[in-house]
Amino acid sequence: MRPSDLPEIRHLPLFRDMLQSNFEQLLQGAYAQNFPAGVELIRQGDPADFLHIVIEGAVELFAEWGEGACTMAIVQPIGTFILAACIKDAPYLMSARTLEKSRIIMVPAPDLRAVFRRDPEFAVSTITELAGCYRAVVRHAKGLKLRNSRERVAAYMVKHLRRAAPHMAFGLPVEKRVIASYLGMTPENLSRTLRQLEADGLRVSGTHVTVTDYDRLAAVARPDPLLDGPDP
């Protein structure tokens, strides 16, 4: 564990309000590791041993069933994943793999459970964090059920464009096939949909996205804070 990692972690909403002594103890049992791209960090069904924190790089959370697989979320710095499985001491519902060279910190789940039982501030932070995760998945599920694929793609682009504001362009954070799977469609279908959306003010060339007509694109996506998350 690098000393420089600690302040960043300490500032995460999850760890921000806990007692310093508890924070130190929690991170004492933790260890950091660097992984190349494409490494499977956890496998769905395995018992939950560690809370993972992404310091650098990017991690894909994905689910498998039979021969099929789909990406459920992308975690980028600084973010945590599989908090819920650690808390319930239950099997992971999702697998995780690095999409790029990544630096990950792993906090043992038993330490986690021990600390939030004696640090009320940490308990409250955990509650807030979990509630946020829950709401994120609900939004994702709502998007899948209420929007068709064209609308989902448009909404994805609008969301990332807002993050890049005031620019009217941004770079795709991950490969298109991962985005396609996240949006619940095949790569072929995403490719065609992107081409189709050129008529609605979207230009995608390789990894580079430019929006030439925000209003037209937003008219397709009909962004909604209850689906896409709060404005920021």
Place this chain on the structure above:
Amino acid sequence: MRPSDLPEIRHLPLFRDMLQSNFEQLLQGAYAQNFPAGVELIRQGDPADFLHIVIEGAVELFAEWGEGACTMAIVQPIGTFILAACIKDAPYLMSARTLEKSRIIMVPAPDLRAVFRRDPEFAVSTITELAGCYRAVVRHAKGLKLRNSRERVAAYMVKHLRRAAPHMAFGLPVEKRVIASYLGMTPENLSRTLRQLEADGLRVSGTHVTVTDYDRLAAVARPDPLLDGPDP
């Protein structure tokens, strides 16, 4: 509030471990109400005021976007809903309506937030409850993305059949159109799919479901604890 309601609520996992004095205080600010079927209890986007507890009846959680709507979950006794919105003091992501004549208890959200800050046991219960909700939505989203509609219907039936074990029959808990929407399909499509599944050991007549060949049906559904929940 009926005196007879209290013991049932007290035995819920969410309230089981808290101090009696805190429980009493929490429920003191609460009130119970009886609703006929079809009443909209909460509307998505409204600020979260109350944690709701279903004592009798059934409540549908649903989401709307534009002209479309879909049901996200069914809550039956004894169950709670919209805990996450109360905790985050954020707008509801889902609307709720009674499907039958229902008895609902409403606990003010500020009381909730106040109590788990001073009762560590309640905080832990809240964390566990939320983690459970989170995992339930993840499973639902996984099902939507990984299974096709025929598989989702088969899995739904297998899941409810297991609950009815050792019987090989059960009654549908809600209308078929609600089930269809929950499974992410149209009523017409559900109707056709049920008919198609007769070739795989399923018999549905009105609200009554009989499974004539469990193995065949399970071969279609391929039940998996990571999608359908733990065995019970």
Place this chain on the structure above:
DNA sequence: CGTCGACTTGAACACTTTCAAACAAAGTGG
């Protein structure tokens, strides 16, 4: 420069929705 993987494109196919109509069941009012 060649190879590999990701991306794109096209055509055929499978699945799902939509619209329209018929049917069934449950509740209403005479």
Place this chain on the structure above:
DNA sequence: CCACTTTGTTTGAAAGTGTTCAAGTCGACG
């Protein structure tokens, strides 16, 4: 208790959406 309305369910045909398979293109990297 029976017609009658209302609402949910089923069915069919047509249209729309998304997937699969196969082939070809592009770009990054060794």
